[in-house]
Each structure stands twice: as C-alpha cells, then as structure tokens.
Amino acid sequence: MNAKALKTLEFTKIKQQVKQYAASELGDIRINRMEPSVSLEEVVQWQNETDEAATVLRIKGGMPLGGIFDIRPHVKRTEIGGSLSPMELVQIASTIRASKNIRHFMDKLIEEEDIDLPILENKKEMMAVLTPLEHLIFDAIDENGEVLDSASAELRAIRQRIRSSESRVREKLESTIRSKNAQTMLSDAIITIRNDRFVIPVKQEYRGHYGGIVHDQSSSGQTLFIEPEAIVNFNNQLREQRLKEQEEIEKILLQLSLAVSAESYDLLLIVDILGDIDFMFSKAKYGRAIKATKPEVNDQGIIQLNKARHPLLPIDDAVANDIYMGEDFTAIVITGPNTGGKTVTLKTIGLCTLMAQAGLPLPVLDGSKISIFESVYADIGDEQSIEQSLSTFSSHMVNIVSILKEADSGSLVLFDELGAGTDPQEGAALAISILDEVHNRGARVVATTHYPELKAYGYNRDGVVNASVEFNVDTLSPTYRLLIGVPGRSNAFDISKRLGLEKHVIDHAKSFVGTDSKAVEAMIASLETSRKSAEQDYKDAHDYLKDAENLHKDMQKQMSEFWDKREDMYEKARQKANALVEQAKAEAEEVLSDLRKLRLEKNADVKEHELIDARKRLEGAAPAPSAGKKKPSAKKDTQRKLESGDEVEVLTFGQRGVLLDKVSDTEWSVQIGILKMKVKETELEFKKAEKKAEPKPLATVKGKDYHVGLELDLRGERFENALLKVDKYIDDALLAGYPRVSIIHGKGTGALRSGVQEKLKNHRSVKRVRLGESGEGGSGVTVVEFK
Template sequence: MENRVLKTLEFDKIRDIVATYCTSSAGRTYMEKLVPVSDFQEVVRLLEETDEGLAILRVRGNVPMGGISDIRPHAKRAQIGGVLSAYELMETANTIRASRILRQFIESVDADEDIEIPHFLAKKESLPILTVLEHEINAAIDDNGRVVDSASGTLRSIRQSLRIQEGRVREKLEGYTRGRNAAKMLSDSIVTIRNDRFVIPVKSEYRSHFGGVIHDMSSSGQTLFIEPDAVVQANNEIRNLKMKEKDEIEKILQELSVKVQAVAHDLFVLVDVLAEIDIILAKSKFGTAHKCTKPEVNNEGYIRLAKARHPLLPIDQAVANTIEFGKEITTIVITGPNTGGKTVTLKTVGLCTLMAQAGLPIPALDGSEVAVFDSVYADIGDEQSIEQSLSTFSSHMVNIVDILKKFDSRSLLIFDELGSGTDPQEGAALAISILDEVHGTGARVMATTHYPELKAYGYNRPGVANASVEFDIDTLSPTYRLLIGVPGRSNAFEISRRLGLHEHVIKRAKKFTGTDRGEVDSMIASLESSRVQSEKDAEKTHALLIDTENLKRELETKLAEFEEMKEKLVDNAKEKAKKIVDDARVESEAVISDLRALRLNVGASVKEHELIEARKRLEGVAPKDKKKKVIAKAASRPLEVGDEVKVISYGQKGTLIEKVSAKEWIVQIGILKMKLDESVLEYTKPEKMKDPVVSASVRGRDSHVKLELDLRGERYEDALHRTEKYLDDALLSNYHQVSIIHGKGTGALRQGVQTYLKKHPRVKSYRYGEAGEGGHGVTVVELK
C-alpha cells in the first residue's frame, strides 16, 4: 500500500492511537512500521491473533507485560565486544524475566481457560529461555542498577575495607566538629565531601589552625572546605580503594557482557517476539475500547459492513451505515449535496479495509466481512498544489492518471467528487468515462459526485448501483445515513422555500431547470417516499415478530408449569392412596394375627393358605409406582456362579451366589442376599484378576465381615496388619463404608491408622465419627 493512500484514508492516525495501548518501547517502535498486507493467509493469521488477544483480555482482564525494554542496542554493543553498564545489564535481566512471566501466563491460560490460543502458544514456544543469564545478572546487580557486594569475593573485601577506612576518617573529623573551639572556628559542625574527599567547613580566618588542603570555597568566601593534615593519608587510602572498587566493577561488567554476547542473537529474537505480542494485545485493547469486532475475510472482493462507523469519530456521534457490494454490484456512485457525509462514507469503507488487512478489528457489528485487496487507491480531498502551480482539477487528474496506470481487477478504488473543479458538462463526461474504464476491469469502485448526469449512471449499466446520503428537509440538515439504490436529489428549492424565498422566485427558477430534470427529481422523491414507507412497514413487522416470539416463550413457560403441576398432583394422589392402603394393610395384619391366635387357642378352622391369599389380595389394592422397565444389556456370555454383575434396577454391583431357577439367581449385594430375575442382571468384567483360591473363598463365604473393626488394646504393628486384612475383606464384600474403632488414648494408633488409609489406593476418603458414631475414637472410611 502506498504511504500517500495510508495518509489520505487516515490509517496513520489509527496506527498512532493503537500505539498508545503498547506497554513497551519495543512495541511502540514496531507499531510505527505497521502497514496493511495483501497476502490472504497472512491477513487471516493477523486477525486470528488479535481475536485470541481479545479472548485472553476477556477472561483474564490483563496480561503481564511490565519490565520489557528494547534491549537490542545493548545486545548489539555486547556483540561487537562492548562493555555494558550495570543499568543496561539490569534492563536485560528484567526483559528476560518479563518473557519468563509471560510464558508462564500463556501456559496458565491454556491450562485453565476454555479458549483456544494456538498463535499465542506458538509465540510462547519461540521465546528463547535465558533464565541462567537472568539469574547471573541478578546475582551481581540489584534493581537500582548497582553492582552488589556479593558480585565477587574481591569486591566484597574492597568495600568492607572502604567502609572501615571511611569510618575512621569520619570519626577523626567528627572529633574536630565536637571540639571546644568547633563553634568558633567551624561554619557548621558537619563532615562533608568535596572532590571525593572528606572535609570540614572552616571559617576563613582559622584556615591556618587546621592546615591541610583546601578543596572548595563558599560563594561568599567566608567558608573554606579543608582536608586537615591528619586525614590526608586516610583519604588517599580511600581514594585508592575506590579505584580498586571501580576496576573490580569493570571486571564484573566485562564478564557479564561476554555472557550477553554469547546469547545476543537469542536476545534479538526475544525482543522481536515480545514486541509482536505487545502489538497484538494493543490491537485487542484498541478493539475493546472502540467497540470493534473481528471481520470475516474473503478473497473475492466482497464487502459487507454491518452498521459501520468511522473509527476517528466519537462513538456517540458517528452515524453507523450498512454498506454491501462486491458481488453483483461492483461499483457504487454516491450523489447528493455537500456536507452530507459522502466523504466520511468513502473513508469508512477504505479505512475498514486497511485496518482488517493490518490485523485490526473494525468498528462494525459482528458478521461484517471485508475483502483482501492487492492494492487500495484513493483520490480524496482538496489536492490543489501551489508549489506545482496546479489547480484543484489538475491535481486530481494527476492523481487519477497515476491510479489508472497501476490498478487492476484486485484493487479497491475510491474517488471523491470525481470530475469536479472544471466545466460541469466536461467534468460529468470525464467522470462517466473514468467510471466506465475502471468498472469494466472488475475492480471494486466507490465514487461520489454532485453531477446530476451521473444519477442515471447506475440505471443503464449492469453491476453499478446508485446511492445517496439522506437529507432531512424539516431540520434542513443531513442525517448522514447512506441509502443504497436511491440517487441523491437536489434540495435547493425546498430549502429555499423553508428559508423564506418567495414562491414566485422558486417557480421561475424551476422553469429554467427543464422538464427532464423535474421528472428525475420527481422520480427520486417517489423512490425516497417508498423507501421511508418500506422502512416503517419493516419496523412494524419486526415489532410484531418480537411480540409473537415473546408470546410463544410465555406459552411454553406456562405449558411447562402446567405439566409440572399435573405431575405433582398425580404424585400427591398416589402418596395419599398408598398411605390409605398401607394403613389398611397394617390393620389387616393385626386382624390376621388375631385369627391365627384364635385358631391356635380354640382350634378354629382357618387355613394358613387362606390367610396368605387374603394378604395378597390386600397387597394388590396398593397403587404401584410407575417405573421404567429395566432391561439389562445382552450378556456377553452365560452367567455363572461367582460372576460379578450389575443390578440394573438398583444401580449396585453384586456377586452371583446360587441359581434357583432358569431365570432367577440369588445375588449378594454387600451384606444383603436377594433373589432377582436374570433380566435385571448385567455381567461386568472384574477390575483385576483375583487369585482362584481367594475367589473361591469369596464365592463360598457368607457375609461374615462386620461393618466395623475394633482395634482397641491391639499393639501398633498388629493393629495395622488387622486393618490391612480387614479392608481387603470389606472390599471383597463390596462394602462402600466401614468404621475402624481405635479409641482416643495417646493418639498414636489413630495417627498410624489414618496414615495408612491416606496411602491406600482403594480408600476414597475418611473422617472422624459423628457424635453418635464414637467421635474422635472412630474413623469412618469410604471405599471406592
């Protein structure tokens, strides 16, 4: 894309706004080079990266990007053998640390959040890992860019000697400041430093009393900063130690610079990747702040912008327009008066296209779609050039001639006020000819004009559509709404009439316009009236549709409530009936009991089978709960004694103990034995192979395993052995919960048992017993 076009369509301003969302200087530097690309796959990738950034910001709110510096100059200087300063090394370590934190953040987002971020994961993988260098620099340099004492043993020794020597000098000089004559001879009772040497402020008339070297003088000349003879040698020693300190620091920085030199290329890559991530996040933050969305892209020249607005206009002031063309219609000609919003519409289309091709979200609703063009050309605004002695028309034509030399079928062309600045008839003819030239190649074209001759352009050429910007006669102002399919008409007569121009003047003016012009204006007025009525009808239909949908949802809710209420009523009725029959059964049992007693006592001839029949009849009166018929899956093989099965009707597992008939089995479920029909049994494969002897013993055992194990009074080792064996027996008996009684005592047995339970693979959880279960003297174990 040409820089002149980027400036004409104000892409450079958008780029400057996005740069403000960058958090690093490297990101801002890279943002200055951001330009639209024309490769379709590259555009898709850029938009997907921005969409991932939007998703991350949505779920996490922010991304840790602090501490990043553009350390490429540091790496380059180290690469050619330069020695980096402590501050430059600190920036290098901080940037490496920032990359490490960012890498961990991206990994946590991928692990914890339900979003796909393949591009961020790829960039995370491309970040070089330089943790060793980071730690080496941090071990020698603190956060303030100062080489620490621990950077080397020599430096620690030098600084320790330096502190001791400075303490001695200060102590000696403070003896002067505390002396009897200090108030008389000294300007101030302090020890200060001049030329890196400790001195005291002496009044000029007492200079000879102290001797030594004068290092400075106050502006009035009344105070001399003197280094007394008594500390000259000590100050010389301090100076010597400081020189050694400087040499040692230089040596340390040299060693660290060599280590930076070894990974200089990785540092270049590190800054590049961090800057790319910074730019992606800046695009995402811009999209969030300006209510932009990710558009779909195509390679067929099709553009559909849903409620698009110019991104440089305030959101609450910009008028959103839906613009669609590029399939059957490849050229749109917008006519109408000036200041109606035609130019803003052109810039909106061009700018949204450039933004999408640069990976930026666009200021339009979801579902918008833009095409990827090889080139975008624009001729907009007043191109008058005083330096080249060119008129507005000439400047426009120079630009248009250049465009006509370069464009092709995969170009987007934008012309503002095509053919203006010259004789109206010649300008209109040129505009029609230029439009024919570019339209015939298949390029996508948007043009504005105020020539009436172009209002009929779209009616006799396939693939061309007229459009206009709406003007409100009542308020005498444009609404900035784009009307595709309706050419613009002049509102001069209506405006003049509203402003008070005499009617006879307006009638006379109409005579000069000609019959054809009047017919065209009438046709346009009719079209606008029909459009307004169609929009009103559409709004009414939409409102009716919403009401219908609301009524449908309300009826569905009422129906669901009715079904729920009906179900509750039926359940309540069943409960009441069941209670009545249960009461009757209790009463009948009492009667039968009395009859039995009577028969035994007095020999009444009441037969037992008659009593059983009576009880069955009573049980038949009780209402039965509707249960879904349980059908077991077809067994993979015939069932045998000892098989593990799932009892479908209860959802529990059990073991086949005995076959009592062709279709009935005795099944042991935990501590219960039940006679069940084979239709509700489903064979399950055992989780692991069991020892045949053990299996046989399990098949043959009755439920001799208790639900609790009492360890009180047991020795520690014996108790753990019994616990292990008891858990095995409980698992083989399909127990889901057991209790282990260990007592309170010293707590050693309790702790040992719970430590063993914590490591047992088949223990799901354990807890202390409740108040009625034995409290802390019992551990209740849940098995899996």
C-alpha cells in the same frame, strides 16, 4: 500498499492512537512498523492475535507488561565481548522477570478460566526460562543500578576497608573543625568533598595555617577548600582502595556480561515475543477504546460493515451507517448535499479496509465482513498547487491518471467529487467514462459526485448502485445517514421555501427545470417514500415474527413440562394408592388368619371359599400400573354442533382457542393466542359460543397482554448491552410470576456466560443459577430459578 492512500486516509493518525496503549518501547517500535498486509492468511492470523488479546482484556482487564525494555543493543554488545553497565544489566534482568510474570499469568488464566488461547500459549512456550540469570544479576545489582556488597567476597572486604578509612579521615577532620581556632579560620564548620578527597573550607587569609593541598575555591575567592597535610596520607590510602573497588566492580560486570552473552539467543527471542505480545495488546486496548469488533475477513471483494463509524471521529459524534458491496453490486455512486457526510463515508470504507488488513479491530457491530485488497487508491480532497500550476480539476486528474495506470480487479478505488472543478457537462461525461473504465476492470469502486447526470448511472449499469446521504428539509441540516439504493435529490427549492423565498419566485424557477430532471426528482422522492414505508413494515413484521416464535417456543415448553408433571403426579398417586392397598391387604390377612383360628377353636361356620373370595376382592382393589403416557382423548359434544366463533379447548395442547373456519370435513382452523393452526375436530371440546370476530393482533406496546418469554437470547449482543437486557428481563419474568427462566448466551469465549452468571448470583430475587443440562442447551444456556 499505496503510500498516497495511507496518507490520504490518515492511517498514520490511527497508528498514533494505537501507540498510546503501548506498554514498552518494543510495542512502540512494532506499531511504527505496522502496515496493511495483502496476504489473507497473514491478516487472519493478525486478527486472531488481536482477538485473543481482547479476550484476555475482557476476562482479566489486562496483561502484566511492566518492566519490559529493548535490550537488543545490550545483548549484541555482549556477543562481541563488550561489558555492560549496571543499569543495562538491570534492564536485562527486569525483561527476564517480565517474561516470567507473563508465563505465570497465562498458566493461571488458562487453568482458572478454561479458555483456549492457542496463539498466546504458543508464544509463552517459546520463551525460555532464564530465571537463574535473573537471580544472578539481581543478587549482584539492585534495581537502582548499584552494585551490592554481596556481588563478591573481595568487593565486600574492599568496601569494609573503605568505610574504615573514611571513618579515620572524618575523625581527624572533626577534631580540626572543633578546635578553638576553627571558628575564626574556617568559613563553615563542615567537612566536604572535592575531587573525591575530603577537604575543609578555610578563609583565604588563613590558608598557610593548615598546610596541605588546595583543591578548589569559592566563586568570590574568599574561601579555599583545603586538604590538610595531616590527612593527605589517609586520603591517598582511601583513593587507592576506591580504585581497587572500581576494578572489582568492572570484573563483576564483565562476568555478568559473559553470562548474558551465553544466553544471547534466548534473550533476543524473548524480546521479539514480548514485542509481539505488547503489540497485540496495544491493538486490543485501542479496539476496546473505540468499541471495535473483529471482522470476518475474505478475499472476494465483499464488504459488509454493520453500523460502521469513522474511527477518527468521537464515538458520540459519529453517525453509524450500514455499508455493503461486493455481492449484488461492486460500485457505489453517492450523491447528496455538501457537508452531508459523503467524504466521511468514503474515508470510513477506505480506513476500515486498511485497519483490518493491519490486524486492527473495526468500529462496527458483530458480523461485519471486510475484504483484502492488493491495493487501495484514494482521490480525496483538493490538492491544487500554485507552484506546479495545478488547479483543483488538474490536481484531481493527475491522481486519477495515476490510479487508472495501476487499478485492477484486486483494487479498492475511492473517488471524491469525481469530475469536479470543470464544466459540469464535460465533468459529468468524464466521471461516467472513468467510472466505467475502473468498474470494467473488476475493481471495487465508491465515488461521490454532485452531477445530476450520475443519479441515473446506477440504473443503466449492471453491478452499480446509487446511494445518497439523507437531508432533513425541516431542520435544514444533514442527518449523515447513508441510504444505499436511493440517489440524492436536490433540495434547493424546499430549502428556499423554508427560508422564506416567495412562492412565485420558486414556481418561476421550477419552470426552467427540464422535464427529465423533474421526472428524476419525482422518481427519487417516490423511492424515498417507499423505502421509509418498507423499513417500517419490515420492522413491524420482524417484531410480530419474533413474538410469535417466542410464544410458540414457550407453548411447546410449557406443554412438555405439563405432561411431565402430569405423569409424575399420576405415578405418585398410583404409588400412594398401592401402598394403602398393600397395607389393607396385610391387615386383611391378619383378619383372615384370626378367623381361621376362630373357626378351628370354636367351630365357627365360615367357609374356606368365602375367605378366598374376600382375598381376591382385596387384591382387585389395587390400581393397575400405567402403561405409558397417554394424552386425553376428545370428548365430542354430541348435544351441539361446532360453529365459527365458538370458544373451544384444544385437548392435545390443553389450551383454549377460538374457531375460525372449517377447512375440511374433519378439521377446523383455530386461533390460539397469536397462533393459527389446523386441528382435528375430534381434538376439540366445545366451551361456549361467542360472536364471530377477527383474532386480535399481538399488542405492540406493553400492557396486560404483554408476553414475556421463558427464554432470553443474548447471542450476538455486546457485553454491556447484554447485561442491561438481563436486568430488564429478570424484572419482567418476576412480574410474570415465572418460577424459572433460561438465558441463552452461547459458548464462545465464556466471557458473556461469566458476566451473566456473576450478575444473577448477586440478584436478590434469584434462588439458584446453574448451567443447562444436555437437553437444555448445555453450557450455552444458564437456567435461573427464582425465590
């Protein structure tokens, strides 16, 4: 990757920001080495790694990355027979413990959340289990680097002797400093240590009283630190025991170092993997901080950045813009006023490209695309040099000459103020020639310019489009919005008028402007007006379409539920009727039996065939079982002929509508809500006549006719925005009186599903929350039932 472009686009600043999120020195080292890759497979792998880490952050908030150290120098020293210090051994044990914590965390996460994390799981499996070595070290050394008595039986015995000897020495010295002459001869009644030997502070004039060895004196020379003759032998013994202690400690450290050497391969592998994991999570944490998303990566030169922000600008200050190129056009020429955001747009494209190729998420909305380029070139900023006798124009040309030597079809080239710093006519001609040269090589090109000659450049070249940064004449300030397809127009006259310049001066100035220039400005003004009108029309049409689709879905769903409930009610009624008839038949049989008995006993005049006829009439009273679901047939009103404007009931849907026009002998066009449909006349039933009127359009603001859908689609939404929409939708659904609704969140990683369900379970008006069944969308849908 071009080193100058990395510097110009301030990629180093991005690395510095990512380093703030590193949990260890290993992650810090990896971030320092982070560079954009030109391999599609490698970039895709890096993006997937960062995305997995981001998934863990969304679900658990982080990964336990504490206690990781760069132990590679320690391990390599043991491989050549070196002995490690206690703290170096503690760092090795701590790193082993960190790898164990990560394994346990991953196992629990995958088991509880049932999510797929193939990259992290593979790294977890590659880390060897070195728990015995961890215990071996921590059994001998505490976390502060102190060798424990339990490290060996010999060390425990030596230290017991040391403590016993120290106790005897202190007893001797305690008796000395408590003697009746001590207050006179000692500077202070304390026992202290000099050169690892116990001493007492004696005044200079009494040095001969205690004898022994002088080890030190005070800065004034008035106090001597003397080891009395009576304890010299005790101190000598204590010194010997401490030397033995040190020898035993060195022996223990050497044994532990040998144990480390035996596991050196696995330890070095663990360190590499922990560095990778820390690096992954550093990138993911940085992405979360700037509200970034994973882009779709390609190698066809296609860039589509949805609401892209410059990553080095504060989130609240940066203006988000849609930037796209590589399909219908491969070159963009941006015009507009100074401080309007042209250079920021240029840097946003270049820096997002470098970040994506380094595996970083981008400050864009979901669904964005970015291409892999073999090289990125940027000529941005004024690099004039007094030492090299380079003017602004010359410094730009030096860079451009270098770019033209190397740029090809795999390049992204960014030119800022192309051709600036020289005669406008010659500069514009050079700019056009340079753009043609780079564009003809197949490179992706974005250039900014002030030259009016380049405003028509995009209209004369295939694959080139004009763009501009918007300027608000009313506020005399730029809006920083990028408008692709519309060249920038001069605002000098409008600004001068707003600032109070007299009209006759402005009119006089306009007379000097050429006819061609006026025509171009008029064309640009017309384009801006058409663009704004088209944007508003598109928005309105999109809102109408979305409402119509939602209403259509709701109607279908309601009709399906109606027919299901209708048949259920019919079936229950049939079962109840059958039960009543069966009960009546049983009672009738008893009556018939009693009549027979009566006839036999008392010769009553009741004929057998009369009894049989009575039974048949009872059996015929039972309702016949349903042959299946049948929709109602139309009952055509024979008393009145249907006319346009009549209110009718559409029997197949059970909905009322208004007749519009008769489209054939047997069909009518019917308005049902916001839907128009053709319906057979036999399916219509007249209700009442009304004055003919055009159907009312769907209200664009909430009112009594405001429609609340039975479903809320959250796919593609950010996590926080989705939860806000759920809150509002539940309130609307409750006001609409719905008994239940469906929330579509998709399957994905499951983070959105978990967040939605957790929020709904805590809602006071929600009775039950469940996943959709197979016919309702499965785990991609949550069904909510209200109290």
